[in-house]
Structure formats: structure tokens, C-alpha cells
Amino acid sequence: MSTLAAEKRPPRHIPDKLSTPAGRLLGSWETLLAAVAIAIFTANSLASPHFLDPWNLSDATYNFTEKAMIAFAMTLLIISGEIDLSVAAIIALASTAMGAAAQAGFQTPALVGIGLSVGLLCGAFNGLLVARFGLPSIVVTIGTMSLFRGIAQIVLGDQAYGGYPSSFAWFGQGYMSDFPWWPTIPGFEVVTFEMVAFVVFALLFGILLHRTTFGRWIYAIGNNAFAAQFSGIPVQRTKFILFLLTGLMSGVAAVCLTSRLGSTRHTIAVGWELEAITMAVLGGVSILGGSGSIPGVVLAAIVMGLVTFGLGLLNVPGIIMSIFIGLLLIVVIALPIVVRRIRSRTPA
């Protein structure tokens, strides 16, 4: 019988990859973002003499560190095809809970525990509604966005919680040189606790997304949830964990932000959900799910931080800043698409 399989020709060679690592890097979104970051950095240092001051730069990192922590978790969630619009409301609720606990005399470790627990609980609630009951996440989290912040508003009204223990200020105001075990490298005494946390979380989320089975599942689910399910991937459990993780990171951001501000109002972190999503999308995460990277989001966070800080130094009002960020988002997203269109129009 002369079937194809029976003929047993030598197997065809298929290469692993088509392009070289350098070629892939050159054409990547991350490279483009890095170029934008360098351009803005240069423009800022030319525009304002105060920009390159190390203490100024160190303070500038507060513009993005807390939001980026949420954006990392949001990135995973968006790649999986879901979204969480309630993150800023979770911050408000967690911060309110910490404020109430501080009034009741709880000390720093307990406050941190409460902040993180509230974040986890809120995330579990979102995750339960989406993963267990199959509701669309955009609807669920629009609802919980009002719910969580609504509770904070009922508790606080027009009042504010303050009176946090002085050791609580570490998280949002501390420099690493305050820590006895931080190595005394000249020039690095200006590094903030939050900046270190940003780097650590970037590494953790980068490893989780790009180097683990769980991360691979996230991509598979975001690209084709059916095929993922038909491959034995626990789709709903993965989504639940991602909501939990997003809630937890909102709790972390709540600790840092509350610590930095030293007080809690019900309007804390208003609008941050959109900034976190903007960071993710600017970082190359497809809003439709399925693609994106943590290095891209890290660069996007730095770009947004630099823009905000540079414009702040030039005394540009806040509203102009949001206009600028919005334009940046549109330009950076439209540019590669426009370039591709023009290229494909010219005959080969």
C-alpha cells in the first residue's frame, strides 16, 4: 500500500524561528516605547533646569508607581479577555477600612493586613460574579465600582480619616536609605520604597506572565477561551485568580497611596481605573485580549510618569495633562497601524 505515511520520506526540517532576536527587538512595540521615553526625558531636561535634580526625579516616580502596580495586574486580566473597572473603588474601600481601623487604634501591621484583605475580598466578589456566574466583567465591575465607592462614601460622608500611626507612613513616603539593611550606594539613597516595590512587582508579574504555565494559560484564554477549555485549561479558575490578584494589587496600591497622603476621603484615587487601563493599552496590551507584555507596561508607566512630571514642572494645568496623555495614547496606537497601511500600499 502506498499511502503517504507509509512512504516514510525523511522529515522536513522546520526552523524554530524565522527572524533573529535582534530583528524582533528592533520591530517591537517596547522599542518604540523606549524611544518615546528617551525623547520625553531629553525634552524635559532641556525644558526645565529642575528636571534632572535627583530628588525631583525620585519624587516624580510617585506619578506612576502606585497606578502601575494596579496596571500590572490589570494587564494580565485584559490579556485574558476580561477587565476590572472597580480597582479605584477598591482603593477607596480599602483605604476607608484602614482609616476606620486606625481610628480604632490598630497598629501598622494590622492596617496593612486589613487593606490587603479588603482588596482580596473585593477581587473575590468580582471574580465570583464573572467566573462562577458567567456575567460579563465590564458590567460586573461597573456595578461594583459604584458599590465599593458607595460604601466608602456612606461611611465617610464629607469627613476624612486621618491619624495613621507614624510608622504607617513608610510605605508611601519612605526612602530606602531609611532602612538599616539597604546598602549605602552613593546616589541610591534617593530611591523610594514605592520605586523598589514597583521594580519587584514588575519582575514578579513579568515572570508570572512570560515564564510560567499560568501565564501561558492567560494568553490561551484571551485568544480563544473555547480552545483553551478544550485543551484542559481551567478557564474559570484562572479568571477567578486574576480578579483576586487585581483586587490584591488594588489593596497594595491603597496601602501605598493612603500612607503617602496620610488621610482618606471617599474621593481617593478617583479615575485611576482609566489611568491603569491607559497604561496597559499604551504598553501594547490589546484591549480585545490575547496579547501584550509586562515590559511594555513598565515602559508605558515610565512614559506617563515622565510626561506628567515634565508638564508639572512647566506649570501646565492638570486638564492639559490629561489632554496630552489622551493624545499620546491615540498617536502611539495609531502610528504603527498607519505605517503598516502605507507600507502595504506601495507595490513590493
Add this chain to the structure above:
Amino acid sequence: MSVAQAIAQNSTPLLEMRGISKSFPGVKALDSVDIALYPGTVTALIGENGAGKSTLVKILTGIYQPDGGEIIVEGEPVHFASAEAAIRNGITAIHQETVLFDELSVAENIFLGHAPRNRLGLINWGGMNARAAALLTSIDAPVSPYMRLKDLSIAQRHLVAIARALSVEARVVIMDEPTAALSYKEVEDLFRIIERLKRQGKAILFISHKFDEVYQIAERFAVFRDGRSIGAGLLAQTSQDEIVRMMVGRSVDHVFPKFDVAIGNTVLKVSGYSHPTEFNDISFELRRGEILGLYGLVGAGRSEFCQSLFGITHPSAGSLELEGRLIEIRSPADAVAAGIVYVPEERSRHGVVLQMPIFQNFTMATLGRTTRAGFLREAEEFALARRYAERLDLRAAALSVPVGTLSGGNQQKVVIGKWLAARPKVIILDEPTKGIDIGSKAAVHAFMSELAGEGLSVLMVSSELPEVLGMSDRVLVMREGRMAGIWKREELDAETLVRAATGNP
């Protein structure tokens, strides 16, 4: 011969493509191919998966721009800058998986984008519905223009797609595997429509993997292989063997490669498996090295039953024994762990993640084999993917390109390879050769035999009688969710199976 003579007299092509080339990164999809379509004539485009048929259709319908070559319509060179331009030139296509809109009415689907308008520029609903009704009548479609598309059967949707294609004053009609999802009777209906289109002088390009259909409906043929034109001419003067040789570049034995395999002990025992709506009281034993065919009409509940064995849906009653042990399967992960895997019917929806690289699809179900403590090891992933890619003779530019760039047959190889990597005991193949060309089909069949020979138990769902008869050791027939019987290989004949499946005495 009379048709062939008529064509010989009328030898001016309505449309000609000359020297058409098209490249994608890493692949030359078309290399200077030629094809001519004549008025009132069906030309069959034949070739294996990946031969370049779909690319040609996309160029002809203005979706892709060719890198070189020319398209000539009635002696005039034309250029289709967009799908709209192709439609303006009277070229229309009915695709493999027709894109229609569930929530719109039949008439809206037919005239979407070119609805008749009234003096105010608004849609002329009365006119549109009347014209839709006329079009549907002209193809004998038992469908009202007012029905919602989601209420129609697959065959009826196809008729709507044909009506849509005809609503634009088409001169050239492209049919890309129009019969893939149709039953025998529906195919007959389709062929009547095609005959009518022929009489109206339309040129038809008919793409199908089924030779009996090609010989029944087409007068001319063109064979592509690996992106090149291999041959073209009149079917009346060309034997099926010659065409098969052109397609694969070598002869393929039509006999199904079913080897005699020593059938071992019972591996899987299904007892009284039931589902509230889809199937009822299914019981059988599957042995080591056995291929059990599962035959039935579309809608008999075969896929639903198989998906319950794989943990996608859940049975309401019944039990499952694997190698003598009672097991319960609550999720696909349970099934994979137990050694039961499922190659789904809807390949691009359920089988592969089109956007992800080939090697990641190969390892998707078995990441435990190429990871350590949950951490990915890319080199091992490539090695595993390469092993199965070579074993299945995969054709791809690289292992890191998206699966979506592969042809249907090669995508199926990826799905099968993914599951072989899980080292299963039982493999369920749901319509494993649906929409696959004859060369890949033979390869899949040979491979199935090889797996059975290695001691794997195969449960094969198939609607193709030759495949069921040729490959199965035994055949279980399902009718309306119930078992109609099990037959041994030596008792099998086509008539028995069809009678059992349809319930006709």
C-alpha cells in the same frame, strides 16, 4: 461529451488570471498561477490544503493584492483594489464558513451594503423584501425574507448566502467548499441551483475536496500544487487517477489503510450514559487497539456524547470505567489526566488557538511535560513540538509562526499532535477529515491505523460512509440521541448503516 463540445465551441474565457503570484512572510503561497473561467461553465479548482486555493479566491475577491500577474475580465485587464471593486466587476464568493448576521432578517442579510433605496436615501424595505423573495424563489429556497437568520438551519443559511451572492448581478460565482456542511439531499438542491446559474451564463469556480461532486457538476478543472498550476482541462477527458496524481505529485491508494491490529482487553466501558436533552442510554466497550466508528446524521447527538466523555458537558446518568476502574470526569483536565483526549470537529473554534505560535499549541494541553515547577522551558517546548511536527509531516515556515497561517489539514495535525503529547489511552476524533484534502486525509487515516497498532483505542465520529466503513473495527450508530445498534466490521455495509441512522426500515 455534449457539454464538453459546447464548451470547446465557446472558448472565450469570461475571466482569466495570468501569472498570479503572492508571497507571505516565509511562504510563497502562489507562484505564477494561471486559471480561466468560462461563461456557463463550472470550473473545479482542485488541490491539497495549502496548495494556494484560498489565496487565489482572496485575490479574485479583492481581499489580497497579488504581487504579480494580471486579471482579465472579458478581454480587459482589471485591478481589484478592494472587495467592493471585485463585486462591482461582478465577482462574488460564497465562502467555506459564510459570514452572515444572526440578528438580522434574511432580506437584510441578502442586501446588506447594497440595499435598494427610496428617494430620500432611506432603505426601501418593501422593495428589498420583494426582491429578496424573488431571489429566494429563483433558487427554490424555502425561506421567507422576514425570518431571522438565527432561526435557520445550516443548509438554509447557505441558500441565503447564495441569494446574497446573486443579488449583486454576479457574472462570476466562487463557491469555496459549499458542500462541506450539507447533507446528501441538500447537496442535490445546491447542484440544481448551480445548473440554473450555468444556464444563465455565469462562470462558476467550484472548490471541493469531493471527487464525486466535482465530476458530477463541473466541466473543467484546474489543479494547484504547492502554489503552482499543475494542470487544467476538461474533466470528460481526464480520469480521476490522473487528477489525483497531479494533486499530490504521486499516486495515492484509495484503499483505506486499515491494518489488522490485535484487539486487546477492554479499555473504556461506558454504561447507560445519558443527558437530559442530547443523548440517552449509550453503552459500549472500547478495546485496546480498536477503532470504533460512531456514525449518525447531523444532530444525532454524537458530538455532544463525545464531549461528555471529555468533561465539556456533564451526563445526567451513567457510569464510566477506564481499565476496570470507575472514573468520574468533571472537566477536560480530568479527562486528560485519565488518558482520554478529544480532537473536536470545529478545528478553528475549539481545536487550536489561531493567533498563538505552532509550538505553543503543541504543548498547550501538556505544559507539565515541558515545564519545571510551573516555569516554562522554551527549548524543551520546541523539542517536543518538533518531535510531533516531524512525526505528522507538518508543513510550516517555522514553529514560532501562528497556527492561523497553516492550511486546514496542517492545523488538524497540530491538534492531533497536541493530544498525542498527552500520551492518551483513548483518543476521540470528531470528524477528523472534515474539510481536508485527499492527500492529508489518507495521511490522517494511515496515522489512525498506526496509533491503533500502538495500542491506542480510537473513537471516531464520522459522517462520511466510506471513512466509517473503511476505518472501523466496529460501528456504533446513533439516531436521535439513542443507540441504533453496533455492527462488527464483517457485518458492515453502507445500506445497513444508513437505514439504522435514518430509521428507515
